[in-house]
Amino acid sequence: MRVFRGYSRPVPAPVALAIGNFDGVHLGHAALIARLVAVAGSSGVVPTVLSFEPHPREFFAPASAPARLSTFREKLELLAESGVAQAMICPFNRAFAALSAEQFIEAVLVRGLQVRHLVIGDDFRFGRGRLGDFALLQAAGERHGFTVEAMGSVVVDGERVSSSGVRRALADGDMAHAAKLLGRPYMMDGQVGHGQKLGRQLGFATANLRIKHNPLPMTGVFAVEVAGLGDKPLPGVANLGVRPTVGGTRPLLEVHLFDFDRDIYGAHISVRFVHKLRDEQRFPNFDALKAQIAADAAAARAFFKR
Structure with a gap:
């Protein structure tokens, strides 16, 4: 997997993109990545993820940020095993947090990543004040020539798969339930x-x-x-x-x-x-x-x- 630090220099070729923190790379993330890899393969572009370091919650509220399920290296290894070919890691700092949703689209998605297709989770928000949403991305895609799709949540035995759900299972000592949400042992x-x-x-x-x-x-x-x-x-x-x-x-x-x-x-x-x-x-x-x-x-x- 190729790893790019920051978005100031554009990636060499257009991409299909998934955005997220991907902490733990659980079954919900796996479904998102599987769709990303399929779309990239059919359209001849590079399957790529955009993630952030540190986690935005660690930046805004370090004292109350949740425990990480995976280290930076573990996350990249799991994403690579899932078929991701490259990752752009954006340093989440004061300047990045101040980007408006429109600035994020222009600077990161269009100029930095040359995005052709974007796959996001159904709860994805972005930009200063978390004002960016699916509708804004769709409108921007029409202007800049990329398509957008939102993936629904993955549900296991009636429970929405999430990183917080995995953390609860681990804290409770329920390794079997954590494995069920992750799709593998923690x-x-x-x-x-x-x-x-x-x-x-x-x-x-x-x-x-x-x-x-x-x-x-x-x-x-x-x-x-x-x-x-x-x-x-x-x-x-x-x-x-x-x-x-x-x-x-x-x-x-x-x-x-x-x-x-x-x-x-x-x-x-x-x-x-x-x-x-x-x-x-x-x-x-x-x-x-x-x-x-x-x-x-x-x-x-x-x-x-x-």
């Missing part, structure tokens, strides 16, 4: 780094991933599957949180893989959270922590044998 990617080697002292060596999600969308102990180390995902147990028993303060994902003994420092892996075992908690001493880790590993093994 996952986090990262590079395996060196930790304090406490896992080895406790009898459970771990692969440690520094997590860039801040705040975390969830914490706790989970049965997980890890991709990126072989032909098929490997089962294990993981703790996601700050590790209060050992005085941790930064989010860390610690993964213990069952029946696995390879040096994987530096490997980039994907951790899929398939079942929550319990909340993260503080233990009075290392012996209590070690006993609980053993119980967690046994519970995760039992889950995978069901």
Whole structure:
């Protein structure tokens, strides 16, 4: 996937475009992208997404912004896997937020992206004061030579699929429901780094991933599957949180893989959270922590044998 930072230099060829934050790339996003790729293929233009960094809610109200479901890299990887060929990432800053809807159309869509077809969600609003809507885009399309279509919401078991719905499922520890809305298990990617080697002292060596999600969308102990180390995902147990028993303060994902003994420092892996075992908690001493880790590993093994 080609990635363009900002819109000051136009992309090299006309595009079919989808606009959104695409946090988590859930089933609603997947439907939008599938339509985008189909239209681009039939019209001979490049399937492209326009997204923003940071999320507009992080810019306007950083203290109350929701937890991100996916990091910037994870989002781009998921979009590329869905067939998107290029992405334009616009820095969401004071100047960008001040663009009127008409200025956004002229500067970003027409000059920056040479848009020929635009696919948006049914709740899409844009421009200063969120005054831009589907009708305004249609009128602009007639003037500038692009077409516009709005996609309806995707509904699963009576629930509209949304990033906020995925966040609620994760916060509730309902991994199965989150997976139903995402179309796959919730996952986090990262590079395996060196930790304090406490896992080895406790009898459970771990692969440690520094997590860039801040705040975390969830914490706790989970049965997980890890991709990126072989032909098929490997089962294990993981703790996601700050590790209060050992005085941790930064989010860390610690993964213990069952029946696995390879040096994987530096490997980039994907951790899929398939079942929550319990909340993260503080233990009075290392012996209590070690006993609980053993119980967690046994519970995760039992889950995978069901």
